[in-house]
Amino acid sequence: xxxxxxxxxxxxxxxxxxxxxxxxxxxxxxxxxxxxxxxxxxxxxxxxxxxxxxxxxxxxxxxxxxxxxxxxxxxxxxxxxxxxxxxxxxxxxxxxxxxxxxxxxxxxxxxxxxxxxxxxxxxxxxxxxxxxxxxxxxxxxxxxxxxxxxxxxxxxxxxxxxxxxxxxxxxxxxxxxxxxxxxxxxxxxxxxxxxxxxxxxxxxxxxxxxxxxxxxxxxxxxxxxxxxxxxxxxxxxxxxxxxxxxxxxxx
Amino acid sequence: xxxxxxxxxxxxxxxxxxxxxxxxxxxxxxxxxxxxxxxxxxxxxxxxxxxxxxxxxxxxxxxxxxxxxxxxxxxxxxxxxxxxxxxxxxxxxxxxxxxxxxxxxxxxxxxxxxxxxxxxxxxxxxxxxxxxxxxxxxxxxxxxxxxxxxxxxxxxxxxxxxxxxxxxxxxxxxxxxxxxxxxxxxxxxxxxxxxxxxxxxxxxxxxxxxxxxxxxxxxxxxxxxxxxxxxxxxxxxxxxxxxxxxxxxxx
DNA sequence: CAGGATTTGTTCGTATGTATA
DNA sequence: TTATACATACGAACAAATCCT
Numbered sequence: 028x029x030x031x032x033x034x035x036x037x038x039x040x041x042x043x044x045x046x047x048x049x050x051x052x053x054x055x056x057x058x059x060x061x062x063x064x065x066x067x068x069x070x071x072x073x074x075x076x077x078x079x080x081x082x083x084x085x086x087x088x089x090x091x092x093x094x095x096x097x098x099x100x101x102x103x104x105x106x107x108x109x110x111x112x113x114x115x116x117x118x119x120x121x122x123x124x125x126x127x128x129x130x131x132x133x134x135x136x137x138x139x140x141x142x143x144x145x146x147x148x149x150x151x152x153x154x155x156x157x158x159x160x161x162x163x164x165x166x167x168x169x170x171x172x173x174x175x176x177x178x179x180x181x182x183x184x185x186x187x188x189x190x191x192x193x194x195x196x197x198x199x200x201x202x203x204x205x206x207x208x209x210x211x212x213x214x215x216x217x218x219x220x221x222x223x224x225x226x227x228x229x230x231x232x233x234x235x236x237x238x239x240x241x242x243x244x245x246x247x248x249x250x251x252x253x254x255x256x257x258x259x260x261x262x263x264x265x266x267x268x269x270x271x272x273x274x275x276x277x278x
Numbered sequence: 279x280x281x282x283x284x285x286x287x288x289x290x291x292x293x294x295x296x297x298x299x300x301x302x303x304x305x306x307x308x309x310x311x312x313x314x315x316x317x318x319x320x321x322x323x324x325x326x327x328x329x330x331x332x333x334x335x336x337x338x339x340x341x342x343x344x345x346x347x348x349x350x351x352x353x354x355x356x357x358x359x360x361x362x363x364x365x366x367x368x369x370x371x372x373x374x375x376x377x378x379x380x381x382x383x384x385x386x387x388x389x390x391x392x393x394x395x396x397x398x399x400x401x402x403x404x405x406x407x408x409x410x411x412x413x414x415x416x417x418x419x420x421x422x423x424x425x426x427x428x429x430x431x432x433x434x435x436x437x438x439x440x441x442x443x444x445x446x447x448x449x450x451x452x453x454x455x456x457x458x459x460x461x462x463x464x465x466x467x468x469x470x471x472x473x474x475x476x477x478x479x480x481x482x483x484x485x486x487x488x489x490x491x492x493x494x495x496x497x498x499x500x501x502x503x504x505x506x507x508x509x510x511x512x513x514x515x516x517x518x519x520x521x522x523x524x525x526x527x528x529x
Numbered sequence: 530c531a532g533g534a535t536t537t538g539t540t541c542g543t544a545t546g547t548a549t550a
Numbered sequence: 551t552t553a554t555a556c557a558t559a560c561g562a563a564c565a566a567a568t569c570c571t
Contacts, residue, residue, distance in 0.1 A: 055481075116476065118474075121527045121529070218529070219529050220529070221526065221528050221529070222526070222527040222528075222529070223524050223526050223527075224475055224524060224525040225367065225520050225523075225525070226495040226520035227495050227520065228495060244477040244478050244479060244495050245477065245495075246477050269476050273474050274475040275473070275474050275475075276472065276475070276527050277472050278372070278469070278470050278472070278473070299558065299559090300559070301558080325536060325537085326537070336560045336561070337561095338561090339558085339559060339560080341537085342558085342559090355537065355538090357536080357537045357568080358535080358536055358537055358538090358567030359536070359537075360535095360537080360568095361536095361537085
C-alpha cells in the first residue's frame with residue numbers, strides 16, 4: 028500500500044520515485060509481478076475494485092494503470108469478465124533455414140505476407156557490400172508486412188540485386204512467399220548466413236504498419252541469405268514487434 | 279539557449295526538467311541527436327566553445343556533458359581536434375560457446391564482470407523447469423554487471439541450483455568469470471543450449487546499473503547453459519543496452 | 530615547412546545549492 | 551539548527567595537440 032500525505036499526494040517511498048504518478052506506480056507493480064511470473068499467462072488479475080482497495084486509491088486510478096498495461100501489451104480486458112495476462116509471444120527461431128511461413132505454420136497459426144511497396148533504387152554501400160554488387164548499381168527493395176492470424180508480427184525491407192531479380196516484386200505478389208519466389212528464379216534452396224539483432228523504438232510508419240503504439244520496443248533483425256553455393260541472394264532489415272515475438276537461437 | 283537567474287542558477291524551461299542539472303540536459307540533448315542520426319558515426323561535434331555559446335553556459339559545463347557522453351560510450355575526444363561520435367555497437371555473437379570475456383577480448387576491449395548482489399531464494403516454476411530441479415527448492419541468484427572498457431554492456435541475473443552451487447557467489451567474486459567459477463566446480467566445459475531474445479525498455483534499476491537513460495531500448499536475452507552431458511548448469515536473464523551491443527547469429 | 534588559428538586539457542579561484550551528520 | 555562535505559556552475563588563464571593557410 029502506498030502512503031499518502033493528508034492532501035492526497037503520493038509520498039516518496041522505496042518503491043515510488045519522486046514525481047511518479049500513482050497509476051504508473053500501480054502499473055509498474057503489476058508489470059513486475061507479471062514479468063516475475065507471479066501471474067501466469069491467461070490468469071485473471073484481481074478485480075479493479077479489489078486492487079483499488081488494496082492500494083487505497085480510486086477505481087479510476089486502477090483503470091488508468093490497466094490501460095497502461097494494455098498499451099504495453101501485457102494484458103487485455105474483457106468487459107464483464109476481467110483483465111487477463113497476455114504474455115505469450117510467437118517464438119521465432121533463427122536457424123540456417125529461416126522461413127516465416129513455416130515457422131508460423133509450425134506453431135499453429137495462419138501466416139500471411141503482404142507486399143506493401145516496392146522500388147528500384149541505387150544500392151547503398153552497405154547493401155551493395157552485402158549483396159556483392161557494385162555500389163550504385165540498382166537494387167530492388169520490397170516492403171513486406173507479415174502477420175500471424177492477422178496480427179502483424181514484422182515489417183521487413185528486403186533488397187535483391189536488380190540485374191538478376193528485376194521483376195521480383197511482381198513474382199512475390201503472385202506467390203506471397205520468398206521461398207516460392209526464389210523457386211521461380213530456379214533457386215530451390217537458400218540459407219541464412221548471418222543475423223544481426225538489435226533494438227529500438229517503433230517510428231510512426233512502422234508503428235502504423237504493425238498496428239502498434241509508437242515508442243513500443245522493436246527488434247531490428249538484419250540478415251543475409253545466400254544460395255547453397257554461398258552466393259548472396261537477398262538481404263533484409265526486419266522490424267519485429269517485441270511485444271509479439273521472441274527470437275530463439277538454438278545451438 | 280537556457281535562461282539563467284542573476285545568481286547563476288539554472289531556471290526551468292521547456293528543455294530542462296525540474297532539478298535536472300545543466301550538463302545533463304546538454305548531454306541528453308546530444309544523446310538524442312546522435313541516436314536520431316543527426317550526427318553520423320565519426321562526425322565531429324561542434325567545438326566546446328560553440329556549444330557553450332549556443333546554450334549560454336560556461337565551457338566547463340559543456341565539458342561535463344561531453345564527459346557524460348563519453349561515459350555512455352557515445353563519443354570520444356581528441357585533444358586539439360574535437361569530439362567525435364562513436365556509435366558502432368559491440369558485436370556479441372550467440373554461439374554454442376558464448377563467453378562474455380572472450381567475446382569482448384576478441385574485439386579488442388577490456389572485459390569486466392562485477393557481482394552486484396546475490397541471494398538464495400526458492401526457484402520459481404520457470405527457473406526450476408530450466409534447471410531441472412523441483413519447484414520451490416533453493417536457487418542462488420547472482421546479479422552481474424558486465425562492462426567493456428568500463429562501458430556497461432549488460433546486467434545479468436543468473437540462477438544456479440543451490441544444492442550443488444551453494445557458495446557460487448563467493449567463488450564468482452574471487453574469479454570474476456563464469457567460466458573460471460564453473461572450472462572451480464570441476465566443470466571444464468559448458469555450452470549454450472538455447473537463447474531467447476526479446477526487447478523492452480530500461481527500468482530505473484537497470485538504467486542506473488547500465489548508466490543509461492531510462493526508457494532506452496533493452497535486449498532481453500534469456501538462456502540456458504548445460505554441461506557437455508546436457509545437464510543444466512545455469513540459466514540467465516540478461517539485459518543488454520541495445521544502443522551499445524548487437525547480437526550476432528551466424529549459421 | 531612555418532606560424533597563426535583552432536580546439537581540447539588542466540589548474541587555479543569564486544560562489545551557490547543540496548545532502549548529511 | 552549548525553557544520554561539513556559534495557556537486558554544480560561560472561570565469562580566467564595557460565598548456566598542448568592539431569589543423570590550415
